Amino acid sequence: MKQGSRFWAWLVFGVGTTYFVLPLLATFEFSLRKRRGEYSFDAYRSVFGDPNFQATFTYSVVVAIFTILLGVLLVVPTAYWIRLRLPHLRPVVEFITLLPLVIPAIVIVFGYIRMFGSNSALPFLATARGADALLVIGYAVLALPYMYRAVDTGLRTIDVRTLTEAAQILGAGWTTIIARIILPNVLIAVLSGAFLSFAIVIGEFTMASLLNRPAFGPYLQNIGANTAYEPSALALISFAITWGCMSLIQILSRFAPRSANRPN
Amino acid sequence: MADSTMSQTARVSPGAPEISRVRLPLHWLGVAPFFVFALLFLILPTVGLIAGAFKNAAGDYTLDNIIALSQPKLAAAYWVSIQISLVSAVLGALIGLAMAVAVIRGGLPSWLRSATLTFSGVASNFAGVPLAFSFIATLGRLGVATILLRDIFGINIYSLGFSIFSFWGLILTYLYFQIPLMIVIITPAVDGLKKEWGEAAATLGATNWQYWRMVVIPVLWPSFLGTTVLLFANAFGAVATAYALTGPSLNIVPIQLFAQIRGDVLYNPNLGYALAFGMIVITGLANLFYILFQRRAERWLK
Numbered sequence: 001m002k003q004g005s006r007f008w009a010w011l012v013f014g015v016g017t018t019y020f021v022l023p024l025l026a027t028f029e030f031s032l033r034k035r036r037g038e039y040s041f042d043a044y045r046s047v048f049g050d051p052n053f054q055a056t057f058t059y060s061v062v063v064a065i066f067t068i069l070l071g072v073l074l075v076v077p078t079a080y081w082i083r084l085r086l087p088h089l090r091p092v093v094e095f096i097t098l099l100p101l102v103i104p105a106i107v108i109v110f111g112y113i114r115m116f117g118s119n120s121a122l123p124f125l126a127t128a129r130g131a132d133a134l135l136v137i138g139y140a141v142l143a144l145p146y147m148y149r150a151v152d153t154g155l156r157t158i159d160v161r162t163l164t165e166a167a168q169i170l171g172a173g174w175t176t177i178i179a180r181i182i183l184p185n186v187l188i189a190v191l192s193g194a195f196l197s198f199a200i201v202i203g204e205f206t207m208a209s210l211l212n213r214p215a216f217g218p219y220l221q222n223i224g225a226n227t228a229y230e231p232s233a234l235a236l237i238s239f240a241i242t243w244g245c246m247s248l249i250q251i252l253s254r255f256a257p258r259s260a261n262r263p264n
Numbered sequence: 265m266a267d268s269t270m271s272q273t274a275r276v277s278p279g280a281p282e283i284s285r286v287r288l289p290l291h292w293l294g295v296a297p298f299f300v301f302a303l304l305f306l307i308l309p310t311v312g313l314i315a316g317a318f319k320n321a322a323g324d325y326t327l328d329n330i331i332a333l334s335q336p337k338l339a340a341a342y343w344v345s346i347q348i349s350l351v352s353a354v355l356g357a358l359i360g361l362a363m364a365v366a367v368i369r370g371g372l373p374s375w376l377r378s379a380t381l382t383f384s385g386v387a388s389n390f391a392g393v394p395l396a397f398s399f400i401a402t403l404g405r406l407g408v409a410t411i412l413l414r415d416i417f418g419i420n421i422y423s424l425g426f427s428i429f430s431f432w433g434l435i436l437t438y439l440y441f442q443i444p445l446m447i448v449i450i451t452p453a454v455d456g457l458k459k460e461w462g463e464a465a466a467t468l469g470a471t472n473w474q475y476w477r478m479v480v481i482p483v484l485w486p487s488f489l490g491t492t493v494l495l496f497a498n499a500f501g502a503v504a505t506a507y508a509l510t511g512p513s514l515n516i517v518p519i520q521l522f523a524q525i526r527g528d529v530l531y532n533p534n535l536g537y538a539l540a541f542g543m544i545v546i547t548g549l550a551n552l553f554y555i556l557f558q559r560r561a562e563r564w565l566k
Contacts, residue, residue: 005472009370013380016363016443020387023398023440026408030401074298081294089295096302102551103310104501106518107540110525111309114316114537122304137305199389205504210525220393221508224400231397238394239386246386 024239031232043233052219060208060216063132064201067139068194071147072183074140076190079151080182083160097148100141109138109207131211138207143197150196154189155182157256188256192249199245203238310544316537329538338520342542345500345517348431352438353495357488359439360446361454367447368454381451384444391441396508399437403428429510437505442495449494453487453561490557497550501543517543 034042047053082090100108112134116124124130163185167177183190205217220238224231320326333339366372367380402409405422413419427433457480465475503518512523517539523529524536 006371009366009372012362012366013370013372013376016359016366019443020383020440022409023402026402027398029408074301078295078298085291086295093295093298096298096306098551099302099306102497102544102547103306104503104518104543104547106501106503106521106525107313107543108306108309110521110536110540111313112305113525115309115312141306196389203392203394205393205507206522210522217393217504220397221504224393224397224508225511232401235394235397235401239390239398242390243386246382246389249385250382 024236027232027235031229031236034229043229044237047230047233047237056214056216056219059214060202063136063139063213063215064198066136067143067201068197070136070140071143071193071197072190075144075147075151075193076183076186077178079148079155080160080178083152083155084164094148097144101145105138105142105204106206106210108141109210112138113210125211131213135207135211135213135215138211139197139201139204142204142207143193143200146196146200147193150189150193151186154186154256158182158185188252192252192256195245195248195252199242202241313537313540314544316534317541319534321532321534329532329534330541332532332535333538333542337515338539341515341517341520342546344431344515346546348434348438348516349496349499352435352442352499353492355435356439356442356495357446357450357492360443360491361450361484361488363443364447364450364454368451369457380447384447387444388441388448391502392504393508395437395440396505399428399433399440399509403433403436429514434506434509434514437509438499438502441505442499445495445498446491449491450484450487453484457483486557486561490554490561493550493553493557497547497554500547500550 031043032039032041034040034046078093082093113125116122116130116134118126124134160182163181164177167181172181203217203220204215205221208215209218209221220231220234223234317329318325318327320328333342363380367377399407401407403421403426404410405427407428410421413421428437461479461483462475465479470478501518503522506514506516507519507522510519512519520529521536521539521543524539528536530536530539
């Protein structure tokens, strides 16, 4: 019986692995075929040499960095304050942070286009800078569930109340407490949330495309419609970026503290 | 009895109410930016869309837009979307569960477990345009697997009616992020199956099949159902993968909505809002069921 179940386990694992590895291998093989009759890295060379790749990728990296900054500024003080002073509001805040998983991104951005058009009270979409800002805001909303969970988990492992009281006794104000006491203590959790946000944002297509921003996602879609081998190279580059972000999160989690001295 | 009265009097200590009354407004200031942000960029835009779904062009309240969702093209879009999401969710959940059980409980080397979980974390986030590229390179008309099957095994899948741009092609692609998502979410529940239960069942003379039917399946059932509806919502809202794979031609709700936002293809903005409202209703219901099932599942995870 034991032997039989192990056979099934290997079989399931083998079939699953084939399904997951084959597309990656096939994509790699396909990406090497650009030069006729022999394997070459021409597709990668053509991608990296494309000024549009450089421009859109840089744009998306900058947007991702602003998204992370906005997410941290929004989530860290809120999660801290909820833990310290307003624990009864926790279900409300948790519910709100989970909403972006319920409302599809395409609906959120549709709402933005309707609400922040050129003739509205907050005309974000009247200028290119405004639209950039709206894209950052939209991405911060998409990343909110992950950012909040990461930071809240980080806060659970430190003794927020004692740290705050100690800082207050030493004369620290709220900004100092959050920036110099709380943030460094949950830095690993914040970085995990940041890398996950980065992985989500960097190739995002729907919001960037509908807000007409020159981001990496719409560029990918455009390349896919117009070239043969470059999409495969780009798919592997994107996979490598996602893999990199997830690996960094795993490495960081090894440094994270396991439990609080006093659970609160 | 006396003890509980003691602690009750102790809790109502004099002075405490005054302090909280004085500090109340300051309490709220700490979370004000978050609530303003959520209101402005999450709740109001969505509520605005929903309100728009119940208005006509002149701004009067009406149910016409909701009724108009039943016109053949839109009803078909919802139906195809629901089918794709449901099939990819059920298949993803079943295969994901099988893989999680195989890796955790199947007696495989333990490093395979962490490797599988890491890969699942990556693959569940590897959706969208690049994923579509990968599957076109693999199973497209000139894809590597298509050519291999044709040249080595003599099977031409395209002459057998398969296409990566079809219903089953889309499902095969969606499974690439659905299965790993299932693995990531269901692993804690599979971990929660205590060894003692298996031993207790064996002691009582249960066969392997009885153990599965009467212990494992009832315990995992709520988690399984909950995660399945979550996968359903996940597939239902996905735009980029389908758009990059099939272009604007496929008649599913997210792509219809995409085209509507781009260029008002329905010639009625309010009908567009109704289309979005329908999406929120479906993903909202799916998430509601997820929460209900999850609550039931947590009983066993404690």
